[in-house]
Amino acid sequence: MTGKTIALKIAAVMLLASAAAPPAWAQYRENRLDTRPLTLYIDLGYVNLNSQPKWMTLGPELEVRLGRLISVNPELSIWFNQSFRGNVNVVPGATVNLRLGRFLVGGGAVRKVSPWAEDASGWLVPKVQVGYLTGPSRLTLSLMYLNQTNHVVLGMTIGVGIGRRPREPEG
Numbered sequence: 001m002t003g004k005t006i007a008l009k010i011a012a013v014m015l016l017a018s019a020a021a022p023p024a025w026a027q028y029r030e031n032r033l034d035t036r037p038l039t040l041y042i043d044l045g046y047v048n049l050n051s052q053p054k055w056m057t058l059g060p061e062l063e064v065r066l067g068r069l070i071s072v073n074p075e076l077s078i079w080f081n082q083s084f085r086g087n088v089n090v091v092p093g094a095t096v097n098l099r100l101g102r103f104l105v106g107g108g109a110v111r112k113v114s115p116w117a118e119d120a121s122g123w124l125v126p127k128v129q130v131g132y133l134t135g136p137s138r139l140t141l142s143l144m145y146l147n148q149t150n151h152v153v154l155g156m157t158i159g160v161g162i163g164r165r166p167r168e169p170e171g
Contacts, residue, residue: 009050009154013130013141037064037065038063038064039062039161039162039163040060040061040063040161040162041060041063041161041162042059042159042160043057043058043059043060043061043157043158043159044157044158044160045057045155045156045157045158046155046156046157047079047144047153047155048153048154048155050152050153051151053081053082053086053115054082055079055080055081055082055089056080056082057077057078057080057155058077059075059077060075061073061074061075061076061159062074062075063097069098069099069100070096070098071097071099072094072095073096073097074093074094075092075094075095075110076091076092076093077090077091077093078091079091079113087114091111091113092111094109095107095108095129096108097131099133102132102134103133104131104132104133104140105129105130106128106129106131107127108127108129109124109127110124110125110127110144111123111124112124112125116146118148119146119148119149119151120146120147120148120149121148122147125146126144126145126147127142127144127145128142128145129141129142129143136161137160138157138159138161139156139157139159140156140157140159141155141156142154142155142156143155
């Protein structure tokens with residue numbers, strides 16, 4: 001994938017995100033913010049939207065809130081081939097997110113899976129993600145960078161929050 005293609009895809013994502021911003025801000029209410037220090041998400045995703053091999057993912061993610069804007073999210077996913085053949089990979093990872101209202105932007109890393117052995121050095125693959133929170137669920141787009149070949153792997157995840165309802169902020 002060339003640099004122009006990557007730049008075009010990033011520009012398209014940014015354009016779509018900016019188009020969604022005004023309606024999201026119209027719905028934003030200060031007294032509806034989720035203030036739970038811990039939230040468990042069950043994530044269902046699709047990795048490698050732009051090339052082969054493609055994986056479906058399933059696993060838990062724990063959001064640990066470190067104040068109003070920052071969260072640390074350790075995760076553990078099971079990646080299996082979209083055709084349900086071949087190896088199943090257990091992929092741990094972690095992301096640090098900056099939460100701006102209903103939007104989040106973050107960076108972190110996931111463990112390298114064996115099909116990426118030639119494409120990435122080390123045992124971690126850097127990850128950048130953007131997301132949108134809606135009620136108890138979250139939609140995220142992830143970009144994972146394979147540093148040996150300069151390829152970007154795209155992933156889309158829907159996470160459903162488990163647990164009690166968010167409490168209202170005090171005062």
